[in-house]
Amino acid sequence: MVDLCTTLCGIELDNPVIPASGTFGYGREFADLYDINMLGTFSFKGTTKDPRFGNPTPRIAETSSGMLNAVGLQNPGVDKVISEELPALAKVFHKPVMANVSGFSVEDYVYTCEKLDKEPQVGWLEVNISCPNVHGGGMSFGTDPKAAAEVTAAVKKVTTKPVIMKLTPNVTDIVSVATACEDAGADGISLINTLLGMRIDLKTRRPLLANNTGGLSGPAVFPVALRMVWQVAKAVKIPVVGMGGVSTAKDVIEMMMAGACAVEVGAANLVDPFACRKIIEALPAEMEKLGIERLSDIIGAAL
Amino acid sequence: MKQTTFTIEQNKELAANAYEMVLAGDTSAITRPGQFVNISLPGRYLRRPISVCDCEPGRLTLIYKVLGEGTEQMTHMHPGTELDVLTGLGNGFDTSRAGKYPLIIGGGIGIPPLYWLAKDLIGDGRIERCMNVVLGFNTASEIFFMEEFLDLGCSVTVTTVDGSYGIKGYVTTPVNELTYTEYYACGPMPMLKAVKKALTGRGQLSLEERMGCGFGACMGCSIKTKDGYKRVCKDGPVFDKEELPW
Numbered sequence: 001m002v003d004l005c006t007t008l009c010g011i012e013l014d015n016p017v018i019p020a021s022g023t024f025g026y027g028r029e030f031a032d033l034y035d036i037n038m039l040g041t042f043s044f045k046g047t048t049k050d051p052r053f054g055n056p057t058p059r060i061a062e063t064s065s066g067m068l069n070a071v072g073l074q075n076p077g078v079d080k081v082i083s084e085e086l087p088a089l090a091k092v093f094h095k096p097v098m099a100n101v102s103g104f105s106v107e108d109y110v111y112t113c114e115k116l117d118k119e120p121q122v123g124w125l126e127v128n129i130s131c132p133n134v135h136g137g138g139m140s141f142g143t144d145p146k147a148a149a150e151v152t153a154a155v156k157k158v159t160t161k162p163v164i165m166k167l168t169p170n171v172t173d174i175v176s177v178a179t180a181c182e183d184a185g186a187d188g189i190s191l192i193n194t195l196l197g198m199r200i201d202l203k204t205r206r207p208l209l210a211n212n213t214g215g216l217s218g219p220a221v222f223p224v225a226l227r228m229v230w231q232v233a234k235a236v237k238i239p240v241v242g243m244g245g246v247s248t249a250k251d252v253i254e255m256m257m258a259g260a261c262a263v264e265v266g267a268a269n270l271v272d273p274f275a276c277r278k279i280i281e282a283l284p285a286e287m288e289k290l291g292i293e294r295l296s297d298i299i300g301a302a303l
Numbered sequence: 304m305k306q307t308t309f310t311i312e313q314n315k316e317l318a319a320n321a322y323e324m325v326l327a328g329d330t331s332a333i334t335r336p337g338q339f340v341n342i343s344l345p346g347r348y349l350r351r352p353i354s355v356c357d358c359e360p361g362r363l364t365l366i367y368k369v370l371g372e373g374t375e376q377m378t379h380m381h382p383g384t385e386l387d388v389l390t391g392l393g394n395g396f397d398t399s400r401a402g403k404y405p406l407i408i409g410g411g412i413g414i415p416p417l418y419w420l421a422k423d424l425i426g427d428g429r430i431e432r433c434m435n436v437v438l439g440f441n442t443a444s445e446i447f448f449m450e451e452f453l454d455l456g457c458s459v460t461v462t463t464v465d466g467s468y469g470i471k472g473y474v475t476t477p478v479n480e481l482t483y484t485e486y487y488a489c490g491p492m493p494m495l496k497a498v499k500k501a502l503t504g505r506g507q508l509s510l511e512e513r514m515g516c517g518f519g520a521c522m523g524c525s526i527k528t529k530d531g532y533k534r535v536c537k538d539g540p541v542f543d544k545e546e547l548p549w
Contacts, residue, residue, distance in 0.1 A: 022521070029519045029537070033304065045522075053525065053532055058513040060523035062349045062373075069515060074522045074532065218348055270516035271343065271350060273389070274306060 002287045003294040004280075006040070008262045009162035009187045009239055011096055011123050013040035016252060016295060017280050020243050020266035021046050021100035021126065021166075022071065026085040030269075031092040034277050040262060043098040043126050044085070047116070049108045051077035055133060056210040061199045066218025066245070067267055068197050070133045070211035073102050078112045086119055096123025100166070102131055106154045117159040125161050126241075127151060130168030130193035132215045142168040142193075145180035152184035164188035164241060169221075169228055170196050178232040189232055190241035190264065192225045217267040221245040226258050233259020234303050247275065249282035256295065257302040304391050304518055305332035309363065311384045314377070317366065318447040321412065322378055323356075326363045328388065333358050335395025336420035337489075337509055337541045340365070341517035343387040347373050350389065352517050352536070354489075354509075356415035357422065363390075366415040366447070392517050393540050396420050396507055402484025403431040407457070408474050408498055410439040410490025416509060417489055418448055421455055433458045435481050439474035439494065443467035475501045499544055506544040510535050 004015035019030070021043040030036050054074030061068040075081070089097065099122040103109035109127060116122050129142035129151055141147045148165065155163055165181040167174060169192040178189050194215025199208040207213070225244020233240045242260030246252060247268040255263045268275040283295070292298055309328030317323045333340070333355055340363070341350040351373045357364035369375050380386075396416075401424050409417045417436070424430055436457040440446050441464045452459045460477045461469035470476055474490070475497045488498045489509035499508065512535040515523030519537030526533055528546045533539060 023516075025520050025522075053527060054522065057524065057526070059525075060349070060513050060515040060521070062347065064348075066348055067515065069521065069523060071522045071525075074525055267348075270521050271348060272306075273304070273516070273518055273520070 002284045002292065003296070004283055006261050006296050006299070008241065009124060009164065011162070013262060015040045015280050015283065016256065016260070016262040017276050018042055018098065018241070018262055018264045019269050019276050020264035021128065023266045023269040026081070027089050027093055030273060033273055036093055037095060038280055039276055041095055041098050041123060043100045043264060045075050046073050046100045046102040046128050046131065047075050047078050047081050047112060048073055048102050049078060049111045051075065051080065058208060058210055059214070061208040061214065063197070063199065063216060063218070064220060066216055066220035067270075068199060068209060068214035068216055069194070070209045070214035072133045072211065073131055078115050082115060082119060086121060090121055097121050098124045098126050098164070100126045100128055102128040104134070106151055109151050110154050110158055113155045114158040117161055122161060124164055124188070125155065125159055126164045126166050126190055127155055128166045128193070130166050132168065132170060132194055132196045132213070133211060139168045139170060142177060143171050145176045148177050149180040149184035152181045152186045156185040162187035164190050166193060167191040168193045169224060169244070174228045175231055175235045178236050182236045182238050186238060188239040188241060189236060190243065191232060192221070192228050192244040195221055195224065217245065219245045219247055222251060226254060229255060229260050230258040230302065233300055249279050249286040252279060252283065253286060253290065253292070253298065256299050259300040259303055261296070261299050304389055305329065306387065306389050309386050309388045311380055311382050311386065313382060314380055316378070319444040320369050321445065321447050322367055322369070324365045324367065324377065326365065326386065326388070327361060328363065330358050330360060330363050330390065332391030333363070334391060336398070336423050337395035337416050338391060338393045339416075339517070339540065341389040341392055344373055344376055347376070349515065350517060351377070352392070352514050354416040355419060357419045366412070368412040389517060393536060394538065396487055396509070396541050398424055398427065400485050400505070401429070403429065404482070404484050405430070405434060406478070406481055406483035406486040407434065407436040408478060408486060408488040408490070409437070410474055410494040411441065411445065413490030413494070413509065413511070414438055414448055417487060418451060420487055421452060421457055425455055435483065436460070437462070437474045437477055437481075439463075439490065440468070441465065473497065478502060496549055499547065499549070507541050508544055508547065509541045510539055
């Protein structure tokens with residue numbers, strides 16, 4: 001029997017597999033398909049202070065081994081998430097959930113985090129300072145170490161729950177942003193959000209996405225994500241959650257060897273709704289092949 | 304929703320740019336006309352959502368138009384090829400509201416889901432008169448499934464934009480003359496908008512939007528309705544005309 005357990009900021013997970021924010025809604029669609037209690041946890045849809053429709057459509061474009069999205073943080077707003085989504089979730093999911101929060105000002109982040117902090121099922125706050133698809137806020141906080149530290153420190157003041165800062169790869173020096181968050185009191189770092197990209201329709205000669213640009217995800221970004229997780233894990237002492245193009249049990253193991261104590265799975269859920277279940281089910285056999293008894297033993301093996 | 308493997312039985316060109324693919328597999332999750340399936344293609348990251356044209360236990364008919372690299376790839380697939388398919392997606396048409404003489408209006412590649420709808424409504428036995436079906440195409444060479452609707456016993460009116468067959472113009476030209484208890488429409492967005500404007504009675508419209516997942520997770524295909532934000536893939540693709548803000 002192999003051991004899949006891992007720990008994320010003091011909370012034990014049955015396994016390291018976490019569906020990433022924006023690919024799993026608030027869990028409902030997937031709870032209809034399989035028992036989502038088999039997951040380590042999941043990170044719910046990026047939630048903001050006010051309801052948001054997001055960007056005009058088309059919001060999705062295909063790429064080689066991946067996809068672009070420019071959804072633009074569509075969500076019902078924190079009040080409705082608390083009054084409708086979380087009670088519905090509690091009926092089907094019995095573990096701590098990761099609350100993903102986004103904002104357009106430091107005050108926005110504080111407001112939303114303070115509200116979600118009072119929710120008993122919220123285990124961690126994952127603060128998204130990395131959305132490439134909104135104008136003003138979002139990624140602009142994650143591209144500047146000072147602004148990233150400012151959000152971190154402000155959010156830390158209003159919550160007792162672990163704060164995980166979610167970083168953007170669209171920077172020249174990811175380590176400086178990660179260490180700024182750590183110094184400002186972050187309990188963990190998660191990375192990477194999507195890489196900024198675009199496609200053009202050859203017939204219309206116009207960008208495929210209504211937003212012109214979008215975030216690239218899927219297997220195409222895995223090596224970039226792995227490299228950044230490795231760089232950050234080497235530089236910080238706090239836990240690192242790795243994500244970016246993870247699609248298989250082998251990818252999960254590779255991310256953990258790069259220093260991730262847990263691994264988020266994003267785009268894979270959209271092309272195969274059973275992706276996370278399949279990954280979790282495939283992990284024991286992959287571990288046995290590699291002679292791994294306890295998954296937590298390999299965290300940072302490649303550092 | 305169900306994830307299953309289907310085997311291609313047949314894949315042939317029906318009309319200019321329109322292909323018919325017949326698949327064998329588990330159709331148990333497909334419950335209503337107007338639903339769609341999402342097909343994984345070798346070498347393509349995202350699935351291709353295609354409406355169900357006809358469905359019987361174990362057998363599925365799809366009609367698709369070649370619009371990009373994925374649908375082009377589909378035209379080269381041979382019988383015997385296995386495909387990973389998510390089935391039973393979307394809400395489908397509400398047939399309980401059809402009344403005694405519903406009207407069906409289809410434009411181009413929006414026509415396929417209306418065929419199973421017509422078959423279902425007629426099979427139901429509640430329709431009192433010969434059902435009116437209006438089909439719009441760009442040109443005569445693109446016409447498909449007219450015979451199939453006639454074989455169901457429908458009264459079919461065809462319009463072409465260039466006048467090369469039937470009535471010259473758009474589906475909105477003949478629909479004004481027809482009486483109906485409920486209309487069902489599927490086609491390109493400009494057609495749907497024109498139909499909704501032209502007809503004052505009750506109706507259901509099936510929308511199309513570029514999708515990521517097809518089952519409600521990614522928010523890629525959201526639209527604004529009078530009743531808030533809706534996902535075309537999960538809350539639709541069929542919407543009551545009263546829900547649509549345009």
